[in-house]
Amino acid sequence: MTGLTVRAEALQKRFHDRDLGTVTAVDGLTLEIRSGELTALVGPDGAGKTTLIRMIAGLLRPDAGALQVLGIDVIRDPQAVQDRISYMPQKFGLYEDLSVQENLVLYADLHAVPLAERQQRFARMLQMTDLAAFTARPAGKLSGGMKQKLGLACTLVRSPDLLLLDEPSVGVDPLSRRELWKIIQQLVDEDHLSVIISTAYLDEAARCAQVFVMNEGRLLDQGPPATLRQKASGLTFTATPPAGQPARQLQARLIDAPDLIIDAVPQGDNVHFIQQPGADLADLLGGAAVQPRPEELEDAFMILLRGESEGQPISTPPTQPAPAMPARRGDGPVIVVRDLVRKFGDFTAVASTSFDVARGEVFGLLGPNGAGKTTTFRMLCGLLPATSGQLEVAGLNLRHARAQARARIGYVAQKFSLYGNLTVRENLQFFGGAYGLAGRDLRDRIAAMTRQFDLEPAAKSGLLPAGYKQRLAMATGLLHGPEILFLDEPTSGIDPLARRAFWRTITALAQTGVTIIITTHFMEEAEYCDRIAIQDAGEMLAIGTPREVREKAGPEGAKDMNSAFIAIVEAARARRAGQVAA
Amino acid sequence: MSAGGFSRRRLVALVRKETRQMLRDRSNLVVGLLLPLVLVLLFGYGLSFDVRNGRIAVVMEDSSAATSSIVAGLAGSDYLDPIWTNSMVEAEGMIRVGRADAILRVPPDFTRDVVSGGAQLQLILNGVDSNTAQSIESYATGAIQMALAHIADRQGSAAPSGVTVVQRVWFNEANTSTWFLVPGLIVLVMTLIGAFLTSLLIAREWERGTLEALFVTPMRPLELVLAKLAPYLVIGAIDLVMCLIAARYLFGVPMRGSLWIITLSSMLYLLVSLALGLVISGVTRNQFAASQMALLASFMPAMMLSGFVFDLRNVPPVIQMVSQILPATHFMGLIKTLFMAGDYWPQILRANAILALYAVLLIYLSWRMLAKRLD
Numbered sequence: 001m002t003g004l005t006v007r008a009e010a011l012q013k014r015f016h017d018r019d020l021g022t023v024t025a026v027d028g029l030t031l032e033i034r035s036g037e038l039t040a041l042v043g044p045d046g047a048g049k050t051t052l053i054r055m056i057a058g059l060l061r062p063d064a065g066a067l068q069v070l071g072i073d074v075i076r077d078p079q080a081v082q083d084r085i086s087y088m089p090q091k092f093g094l095y096e097d098l099s100v101q102e103n104l105v106l107y108a109d110l111h112a113v114p115l116a117e118r119q120q121r122f123a124r125m126l127q128m129t130d131l132a133a134f135t136a137r138p139a140g141k142l143s144g145g146m147k148q149k150l151g152l153a154c155t156l157v158r159s160p161d162l163l164l165l166d167e168p169s170v171g172v173d174p175l176s177r178r179e180l181w182k183i184i185q186q187l188v189d190e191d192h193l194s195v196i197i198s199t200a201y202l203d204e205a206a207r208c209a210q211v212f213v214m215n216e217g218r219l220l221d222q223g224p225p226a227t228l229r230q231k232a233s234g235l236t237f238t239a240t241p242p243a244g245q246p247a248r249q250l251q252a253r254l255i256d257a258p259d260l261i262i263d264a265v266p267q268g269d270n271v272h273f274i275q276q277p278g279a280d281l282a283d284l285l286g287g288a289a290v291q292p293r294p295e296e297l298e299d300a301f302m303i304l305l306r307g308e309s310e311g312q313p314i315s316t317p318p319t320q321p322a323p324a325m326p327a328r329r330g331d332g333p334v335i336v337v338r339d340l341v342r343k344f345g346d347f348t349a350v351a352s353t354s355f356d357v358a359r360g361e362v363f364g365l366l367g368p369n370g371a372g373k374t375t376t377f378r379m380l381c382g383l384l385p386a387t388s389g390q391l392e393v394a395g396l397n398l399r400h401a402r403a404q405a406r407a408r409i410g411y412v413a414q415k416f417s418l419y420g421n422l423t424v425r426e427n428l429q430f431f432g433g434a435y436g437l438a439g440r441d442l443r444d445r446i447a448a449m450t451r452q453f454d455l456e457p458a459a460k461s462g463l464l465p466a467g468y469k470q471r472l473a474m475a476t477g478l479l480h481g482p483e484i485l486f487l488d489e490p491t492s493g494i495d496p497l498a499r500r501a502f503w504r505t506i507t508a509l510a511q512t513g514v515t516i517i518i519t520t521h522f523m524e525e526a527e528y529c530d531r532i533a534i535q536d537a538g539e540m541l542a543i544g545t546p547r548e549v550r551e552k553a554g555p556e557g558a559k560d561m562n563s564a565f566i567a568i569v570e571a572a573r574a575r576r577a578g579q580v581a582a
Numbered sequence: 583m584s585a586g587g588f589s590r591r592r593l594v595a596l597v598r599k600e601t602r603q604m605l606r607d608r609s610n611l612v613v614g615l616l617l618p619l620v621l622v623l624l625f626g627y628g629l630s631f632d633v634r635n636g637r638i639a640v641v642m643e644d645s646s647a648a649t650s651s652i653v654a655g656l657a658g659s660d661y662l663d664p665i666w667t668n669s670m671v672e673a674e675g676m677i678r679v680g681r682a683d684a685i686l687r688v689p690p691d692f693t694r695d696v697v698s699g700g701a702q703l704q705l706i707l708n709g710v711d712s713n714t715a716q717s718i719e720s721y722a723t724g725a726i727q728m729a730l731a732h733i734a735d736r737q738g739s740a741a742p743s744g745v746t747v748v749q750r751v752w753f754n755e756a757n758t759s760t761w762f763l764v765p766g767l768i769v770l771v772m773t774l775i776g777a778f779l780t781s782l783l784i785a786r787e788w789e790r791g792t793l794e795a796l797f798v799t800p801m802r803p804l805e806l807v808l809a810k811l812a813p814y815l816v817i818g819a820i821d822l823v824m825c826l827i828a829a830r831y832l833f834g835v836p837m838r839g840s841l842w843i844i845t846l847s848s849m850l851y852l853l854v855s856l857a858l859g860l861v862i863s864g865v866t867r868n869q870f871a872a873s874q875m876a877l878l879a880s881f882m883p884a885m886m887l888s889g890f891v892f893d894l895r896n897v898p899p900v901i902q903m904v905s906q907i908l909p910a911t912h913f914m915g916l917i918k919t920l921f922m923a924g925d926y927w928p929q930i931l932r933a934n935a936i937l938a939l940y941a942v943l944l945i946y947l948s949w950r951m952l953a954k955r956l957d
Contacts, residue, residue, distance in 0.1 A: 015957070057798045059956045078954065083800045093795020097606045098599065109595030110799040138606075154795075164798075 004068075005162050005194045006033040006056055011065035013051050013217075019463055025051040027217035028065070033196060033210065035162075038188050040205035041198040042301065043214035044495035045466055049198040050090070052214070053166050056196070057087045070161050086160035090167050092151030096140030100131055100150055103139055108157040117158075125153040128183050144369035145176025152183060163187075165197040169204065171492050173368035173521055174562050175569060181207065200495050202298035203562075211297070213304055220304045225297045232274060232299035235262070239271045239288040247271050248362075248528055250288055252507045255500065257284055263302040263500070266527040267560075269547055274299050298496065305497055334359045334484060334515045335380065340389035342375050349375040351538040352389070357517065357531075359483075362510050364529035365519045368569060372538040373519045374488070380517065381486050382406050394483050407435065410477030414488045416469050420462025424455050424472055428479060435480035449475040453505070467498045474505065478514070485509065487518040491525060503528050523561040536569045537576070592801055596809030600783075604813045613778050614817040618771040622828045625767050626760055635663040636718040639673040639682040642666075646693040648733050652703075655729030656686070661721040683708050684718050686726075696733065761836070764829045765921040766890040768848055769914050771821050773884040775814060776855030781876035783810050784863035784952070794956065803952035807945060811856050818852040829921070839920030843930060847920070850937045851913040855880065857944035858909075864951030884910035889918075909940045 013026040026048040033039050041049045054060040056069050058078025067074050074081045094103055104125070108118050126132040129149040134142065139150060148168060155163060165184075169177045181204065187193045197208070205211045206225045213220040213228070221228060241250040247266040254264035254273050260281055264273035272293065275281060281290075333356035342350040350372045357363045367373045378384040380393060382402040391398040394408040418427045428449060432442045450457050453471040461472060470490060477485055487506075491499045499522070506528065510516055518529070526532045526546050533543040542549045546561060553564035604610050640653055656664045665682060667673045676682040687704040695701035705722055707715040787793040796806070822845065829835040837844070858880055866872040884890065887901065888910035894902055905911045916933035919926050 054956060059794065059797055059954065061955065061957065079800075079802075082798045082954070085798060087795065087798035089791050089794040091791025091794070093792050095599065095603065095792055096790070097603050102599070102602065106595055106599050107799065110592055110796075110801050112589070112591065112800065151795075 003035050004032050005035040005070055006031070006196070007068040009066040011055065011067055012063045013055060013060060014063050024217050026055070029217065029219055031212060031219055031222065035194040036192040037194060037209040038184070038207065039196045039210045039212070040208035041196065041212050041214060042202065042205045044305065044497050046216065047214040048217040049214055050166055053164050053196065053198055057085065057164055058082050084160065085162040085164060086155035087164040088151050088155045088166065088168060090170065092147055094139040094147060094151055094154065097138055099136050099138050101135040103150060103154055104157060107154040111158045113158045121157060125156060128186065129153050145172055145179070148172055148176065148180060149183070152180065156187070159191055159193065161194065163193055163195045165195065167198050167200065169199060169201060171521065174523055174565055175368050178566065202296070202301055202496065206297040213301060215305060215308055220308070228300045229295050229297055231303050232295035235274050235277065235303070236293050236295045236299050237273055237275065237290050238267070238293045239273060239285060239290050240269065241271070241288045248507050252504065254284065255504060260284055262306045263299070265500070265524070268527065268550065274302060301496065333357060334394055335517070336390070336392040338390040340376070340379065340391060341387045342379060342384065343387045348538050350379070353540045355533060355540065355543055357515060359515055360510060360513050361530045362506065362516045362518065362528060364526050364532040365517065365535065366523065366526055366532055366565060367535035371535040373535055376535065377486065377488055377517070377519060381409060381411050407480065408483050410480070410482035410485045412473045412477045412485070412487045412490060414492065416473060418461050418473060418476060422461055423457065424450065424459050424461055425457035427461050427472065428476060431476045432479050437480060445479050445481070449479055466494065467501055470502060471505065482514070484515040484517065487516065489519050489521065491520055491522055499525070523565050526561045534565060534568055536572055539572065541572045542568050588802060588805060593805045593809060596801070596805055597812045600809050601813040610779060614775055615820065617774065618821045619824060621771060622767055622825055625763050626828060626833050636661055636684065636714065636721065637663050637665055637682045638684045638686055638718065638722060639667050639676050640664045641670050641673050641685060641687040643690045644688050644692040648693050648696050649688050651732055652688070652726055652729040655725045656722065659721055659725045662718070662725065677706070677708050683714060684722065686722060760833045761922065762918070764833050764835050765917045766914055768822065768825045768917055769851070769884060769888060769910055770890065771825055772818060772848060772852045773855050773880055773910060775818050775821065775852070776859040777876035777881040778873065779817070780810065780814055780856045780859030781862045781872045782869050784860060785867055785869045785872040788867040789869055797954045803954060804949050806952055807860065807949050810860060811853070814856050815849070815852060818856070819849065822848050822852070835921060837921055838924035840925055843925060844917065844920050847913065847916055847930070847934055847937070850934060850941060851909065854909045854937055854940045854944060857941060857948055860948040861944055861951065864948055883908050887911065888914040890914060909937055912936045
């Protein structure tokens with residue numbers, strides 16, 4: 001049990017890209033990972049987490065350095081390592097056209113699990129993952145969370161000497177995430193399994209015995225979460241803005257002062273922030289009440305990362321907010337939804353949903369995988385007709401005036417859906433043209449957008465860093481001056497730093513009067529919203545300000561949005577199960 | 583624990599997996615079983631280079647017993663369909679608008695010249711479609727010569743020209759292109775399965791990320807290669823049986839070589855074709871690119887350059903050299919000989935040796951390509 005599972009020395013891995021030249025993904029990494037423990041790799045995008053895991057799995061050959069896994073030189077004999085470890089890649093590695101049982105049997109055969117042992121092992125895995133009722137179902141027909149649990153079960157058809165999990169919780173809702181962690185925790189406690197997991201969630205890393213913080217291919221720090229946390233000791237506070245002032249506004253002000261503030265996020269009606277050591281915050285806080293709060297792993301992580309980009313602001317705040325083009329005021333809601341229903345065959349994706357969104361609001365749609373968020377979203381954008389119900393967007397009925405309504409909304413898809421081989425300017429010109437902008441108007445809008453989002457017009461879109469790609473996508477969605485901007489899971493798979501920058505942009509946009517509708521898996525991001533709605537199984541479970549929703553969840557959910565979400569969804573599911581039973 | 587080598591149990595598990603995947607994807611079965619059937623029927627019945635009812639405009643500028651017996655000879659042919667016209671101008675007009683494929687002109691002093699010897703007939707062919715023109719030329723000259731022989735016979739003299747040419751076509755005596763096309767179709771169908779089905783297999787696993795998970799198991803690359811080939815060999819064998827039955831009973835193509843040599847050679851070519859598909863799949867790692875490349879690198883050349891349609895002796899030397907690189911060319915030559923002529927051992931041995939070499943090379947390449955590395 002003692003001893004090392006992984007031992008890396010001066011490990012180096014470079015990739016050659018025709019456009020970007022040579023990229024160093026892992027740069028002189030030296031680390032030792034102990035066996036029988038849960039170890040987390042955390043770091044922003046491009047930190048080298050996946051590359052490191054793939055090298056450990058023997059899938060990539062390092063350019064320099066030494067790497068021993070389970071005492072074997074993995075560079076010389078990758079197969080010997082692969083015979084003893086299990087690995088779940090980001091895409092799970094399931095055969096979608098094979099059933100749950102067939103996937104399990106395939107991996108059991110490949111790992112030569114004896115038939116006698118197999119039945120017992122399968123039974124345990126199926127029970128742990130709650131998949132026992134679905135053994136005959138093709139993997140492709142499972143929900144995202146179930147797929148992920150099956151992926152994990154397939155890697156665990158026998159007890160490996162080392163389990164590698166590459167970002168298993170990307171794009172998975174909090175409920176599924178919690179179930180996944182329950183399984184992992186159980187395996188570590190009962191079987192003393194060695195697990196290495198890479199993750200973008202710091203709360204997940206906080207459950208691990210050891211945490212390695214990586215950035216740009218190098219190791220920033222390592223240690224148990226409790227030790228790492230101490231970096232933020234004495235620097236973490238909660239600020240309560242004066243009555244009537246939204247927390248988001250105070251948060252924006254704080255995060256725009258990088259000399260004084262390391263990080264700030266809205267939390268409930270307050271703002272959690274980390275100050276620079278010895279900073280004088282009296283002016284900046286301007287009357288907000290401040291109280292110290294216990295430091296968390298995420299605080300230490302932010303301090304480490306901000307130390308890397310010394311003094312630079314987290315995001316370039318919009319210097320010159322482009323005017324919200326059409327000044328069609330007239331108060332009253334900008335989106336009206338009444339008894340909205342959408343059925344696919346006899347499956348009800350959205351059941352009788354009603355809500356309003358006021359002008360200039362940031363409105364968040366939350367829900368587990370398959371809750372009906374995407375369907376609701378597509379109906380609001382006019383991409384999908386409703387089965388029944390009333391739907392008004394920007395004062396226009398979507399049933400009759402879909403085209404006019406579409407001219408007043410902007411849409412940013414989950415995937416980067418711009419042309420990668422065109423420049424920023426060419427993409428903007430094309431989409432501007434598609435919206436009917438031309439000549440001087442188009443030039444002016446492009447100039448305003450590139451200025452607002454700090455984009456270089458001549459840069460090739462496909463080569464932009466992830467954060468800038470997203471800015472370009474938003475610039476494209478805002479080009480025609482829409483009243484409403486729709487964003488579909490814009491922060492999925494993005495690290496905390498990039499997420500801060502993204503939300504800073506959103507906050508600034510909301511100030512210019514644009515209404516924003518957004519879906520997200522990160523519950524703490526709900527705190528940036530004015531109001532949120534929680535959906536599950538097509539039903540609207542809760543709607544209101546983040547605080548109202550948390551209060552609705554009862555004492556269990558009141559502490560943060562993540563637990564509130566879980567409490568609300570579970571209560572609704574229990575109610576439904578009760579109805580079915582009765 | 584590091585077993586070091588090949589495991590039959592893993593192979594069986596992988597073969598089972600590939601078979602299930604193949605059977606569950608309906609498009610596989612459509613391309614693998616239905617498309618070959620359609621091709622066989624289409625090529626067997628629909629595509630034919632034979633000319634029937636070639637329209638020939640006849641201009642009679644002389645009228646006698648001799649000329650009418652010539653014309654009767656034309657009308658008696660299955661392959662020709664004479665149209666009577668009044669003048670050369672009218673006939674030329676017909677050829678121009680495409681209502682006639684040829685003109686036969688009987689000049690005014692034809693009867694007199696037949697008696698004195700040195701009679702002439704004018705045959706004008708529309709050369710736009712040279713294949714048709716050639717066929718009509720030979721049918722027409724054949725019919726005219728027959729008629730002339732009849733005239734000579736009736737006059738009690740020897741044939742007007744001293745030599746009588748007896749034409750005979752070897753092997754394809756019926757001279758029907760079905761006989762010539764159907765054996766070639768086996769090549770095409772075997773190529774199709776490799777090009778369209780196996781070329782997607784590895785690419786799909788790259789795209790879906792399943793290969794990455796599979797790599798980090800005790801599985802050996804060769805096991806995966808063999809497992810991917812196995813179910814498609816079965817599909818190919820079914821197609822082969824289908825082609826052979828159609829050739830024999832539907833189209834009456836002779837099968838002069840031994841059945842088992844035809845079968846073994848076809849299966850060997852199938853293996854080459856499947857392995858080529860796997861190599862393409864492994865190089866591109868992308869289903870769309872793989873299917874495009876397979877089309878360009880295996881199916882099209884097999885159709886155009888293997889001698890399926892065009893006789894390779896008539897193409898420029900460069901193209902000939904290219905065609906010799908294609909495994910399809912060697913198999914095409916072999917299968918046609920086997921069907922039409924019989925077992926000709928030097929060719930059987932040579933072609934199969936070349937195919938075996940390709941099979942080994944391509945399987946080796948696809949094995950290397952799955953060397954369990956992502957970079």
